[in-house]
Amino acid sequence: MAWLQVSIDADSRIAERFADALMELGALSTAIEDAAAGTEFEQPIFGEPGEPVDQLWDKSRIIALFDADADVAVMIAAAAAEAGMALPAWKEETVEAQDWVRVTQAQFDPIRISDRLWITPTWHESPAPDAINLALDPGLAFGTGSHPTTRLCLQWLDASITGGEHILDYGCGSGILAIAALKLGAADAVGIDIDKQAVTASNDNAAQNSVTATFGLPDTLVEASQYDVLLANILANPLRVLGDLLASHVRPGGRIVLSGILDEQAEELSRLYSQWFDMDAPVFDEGWTRLTGTRRSV
Ligand SMILES: C[S@@+](CC[C@H](N)C(=O)[O-])C[C@H]1O[C@@H](n2cnc3c(N)ncnc32)[C@H](O)[C@@H]1O
Incomplete structure (x- = not known):
């Protein structure tokens, strides 16, 4: 045909x-x-x-x-x-x-985040079998590791997780950040998303990677809970609206990682979050910015 x-x-x-x-x-x-x-x-x-x-x-x-x-x-x-x-x-x-499944799969190669962290679709042999490999296939939820906003967060996790951290992944999508944090040694991870399909995908992906995390809709987030690291890759508008809430879930001395911010939005977002956090210099990748900061004591 x-x-x-x-x-x-x-x-x-x-x-x-x-x-x-x-x-x-x-x-x-x-x-x-x-x-x-x-x-x-x-x-x-x-x-x-x-x-x-x-x-x-x-x-x-x-x-x-x-x-x-x-x-x-x-x-x-x-x-x-x-x-x-x-x-x-x-x-x-x-x-x-054509065999459309095969053609589609051929577009997704393993992604190297660093020598020790790779994202590898399940139909691929890992090019680095001794590295930490996240088995993740493209699906309905955002987050395969190929987008700069996700990559910026994964690079931060790779460089910063030392073991034992409590993680909140706000806007978890496929669950990629929570799962990567656990694989890198975090103690536990909670993932939140407004999209039910993302919660389902995150649970499936955690099981596929043999890690245990708690994924749910925003109303499942325990009100007074505080985390060592909060990651939010959810675009500038929600980050503006959610500033107070996100800040309240980071313990004093804890870290926030914000992504999904266009370069031209970074200065304003950094100013906004500096009311709660000592903000670091931004990091840029293909038009997107990652902002990080350390929660001041209140
Ligand atoms: C860009 S994706 C990021 C997915 C994944 N964390 C990553 O880094 O690849 C943003 C996710 O945030 C979710 N989201 C958007 N606004 C949100 C909100 N107000 N509260 C919770 N989740 C939200 C979306 O449903 C989507 O799954």
């Missing part, structure tokens, strides 16, 4: 209308991406949950999939008329049926 894949560059302001029109005319699927993706002109666009994203790529690329015998020339002409644009140029290629 084969399909026809067509890619068409279009003005970003009408790309969505054009893609919708293609779907109505019989495309099997459409996706819109940055036409400059993979080049030095690629434009990352980040959004905060609940806030509209008002940026557009300079030019968008619509990737549409059709049945192999579809008359794509007719469909593209009709969709262009519908979207109010001139007939665009397009590229066609035939896509053969």
Whole structure:
């Protein structure tokens, strides 16, 4: 079995209308991406949950999939008329049926955090069998180790956990940070997430890694509990709102690790958290910032 894949560059302001029109005319699927993706002109666009994203790529690329015998020339002409644009140029290629599971798995290689800490999908042999290996597969919850925000936290854990710490992972996603902390020698770990699916994924991933942690929704967090280390990789907006709460769960002298912060948001967040913590210099990775601090006595 084969399909026809067509890619068409279009003005970003009408790309969505054009893609919708293609779907109505019989495309099997459409996706819109940055036409400059993979080049030095690629434009990352980040959004905060609940806030509209008002940026557009300079030019968008619509990737549409059709049945192999579809008359794509007719469909593209009709969709262009519908979207109010001139007939665009397009590229066609035939896509053969593949073992999609294998193709997807091939995109996830083991990730080296340091010589002693690796994240390795379960279908891979670890390249460093003597290292600490977290067995973690991509799933519905965020946190495979490939994203800079997670990587910044893992690097901090790798450099800072000495053994016996009590950990709170706020916004645990896949549970990756809590699980890594335990594997590195932390005494215990609690993980909290607003998403039930993340709690389920975290429990599954902890079992897969033979560690025991307590994962739950925010209302399961014991009110007066305090931790040696609190990690929160949850974007700037929730970090602003949750400042008081997060600070209350770190013991005097304890450490906070904040991630999910864009470089341009770092100064403001650092100022906010400095009312409770002595903040360290920020650490940057691909547009993202990690902030850390030590809780002052109250
Ligand atoms: C960027 S992911 C981080 C996952 C993982 N800790 C990591 O470092 O890869 C953020 C997680 O925080 C959760 N989250 C967002 N806002 C939250 C809130 N107000 N309270 C608890 N969890 C929240 C999301 O559901 C998501 O699973």
